[in-house]
Amino acid sequence: MAFPAGLEEKIISLFRTHPEKAMELAFDNFYQPLCIVAIRIVKQEDQAEDIVQEVFCELWKKREQIDFTSTVYGYLKRSVFNKSINVLKKKNIFTDEEPEPNLTADTSADAGQSMEADELKKAMELAIDNLPEKARIAFCLNRYEEMTYPEIAEKLGVSVKTVEYQMSKALQILRKAAEPFLLWLLIIFEKIFDLL
Numbered sequence: 001m002a003f004p005a006g007l008e009e010k011i012i013s014l015f016r017t018h019p020e021k022a023m024e025l026a027f028d029n030f031y032q033p034l035c036i037v038a039i040r041i042v043k044q045e046d047q048a049e050d051i052v053q054e055v056f057c058e059l060w061k062k063r064e065q066i067d068f069t070s071t072v073y074g075y076l077k078r079s080v081f082n083k084s085i086n087v088l089k090k091k092n093i094f095t096d097e098e099p100e101p102n103l104t105a106d107t108s109a110d111a112g113q114s115m116e117a118d119e120l121k122k123a124m125e126l127a128i129d130n131l132p133e134k135a136r137i138a139f140c141l142n143r144y145e146e147m148t149y150p151e152i153a154e155k156l157g158v159s160v161k162t163v164e165y166q167m168s169k170a171l172q173i174l175r176k177a178a179e180p181f182l183l184w185l186l187i188i189f190e191k192i193f194d195l196l
Contacts, residue, residue, distance in 0.1 A: 003029055008071045019063050027056060030073050034080050040129065040140055041084035051087065055079045081145055085155060088137065127177035128170075135170035138163050 007029060014022035031052060038048030055076055059066070066075070131139060141147045141155065149167070153160045 003073065008073065011072050015063055015066075019060075023056070023060055023063075026059070026072055026076070030076055031056075033073075034076055037077055037080050037144075038084050040144075041081070041137055042087055043129075043133070047087065048084070051083045052080055055083060078145070081141070085137065085141075088133070089157070124174065124178065127174055131170050131173055135166045135173070138166040139170040139174075142167060 007025070011022050011026050014025065034052045034055070035045075035048050038051045039045055042048050042051065058079070059076065128136065128139065137156070138152055141152045142149070147155070149160050149163045152163045156163070
C-alpha cells in the first residue's frame with residue numbers, strides 16, 4: 001500500500017505535539033485500506049468497520065505508550081489482523097467443519113482475448129475473497145503478513161499440518177482460477193522476450 005511521501009513521519013511527529021491532528025491524518029489515510037484488510041478476513045463489512053474503529057480507539061488510548069518500530073500503518077494493520085482473527089476464533093471456525101465454498105466468481109475468460117494486467121489482478125483478488133474461510137485466513141496471513149506456517153498455527157491455535165492443508169487448498173483453488181489466463185500470460189512473456 002503506497003501512501004504520500006513523508007506521511008508516516010508527519011503522523012509520528014504530530015503524535016508528540018498535536019495527537020488529535022495525528023489521529024485525524026492517520027484516520028483519513030488509513031481507514032479505508034484497513035477496512036479492506038478486515039473485510040478480507042471477516043467477510044462482513046459492518047464487522048470489519050467495527051474492528052477498524054476499535055483499533056483506532058485503542059491507538060488513541062495508548063498513544064503515549066506506543067513506540068512505532070516500523071510504520072503507523074504497519075502497526076494498525078497488524079492490530080486489525082489480530083482483532084479480525086480473534087473475532088473468528090470466537091466463532092470457533094477453526095474447530096467446526098467448513099462447507100465447501102460455492103465459488104461464484106466468474107473466472108472464465110476467453111484466453112484468446114487481450115486483457116489488461118489489472119483485470120487479472122481483480123480476478124485473482126476475487127478468487128482470494130471467495131476462498132473457504134480457513135484457507136483464506138491462512139493465505140492472507142502467509143502472503144500479506146508474511147507469517148510462517150508455524151507462526152500462523154500458533155496464532156490460530158491449530159497444528160502446522162492444518163495450516164499446510166489450508167494453504168494447499170487455497171493454492172489449488174487459486175491455480176484453478178488462474179488457468180483461463182495462462183495463455184494470455186504466455187503471450188505477454190513471449191512478446192517481452194521478442195523485445196530482448
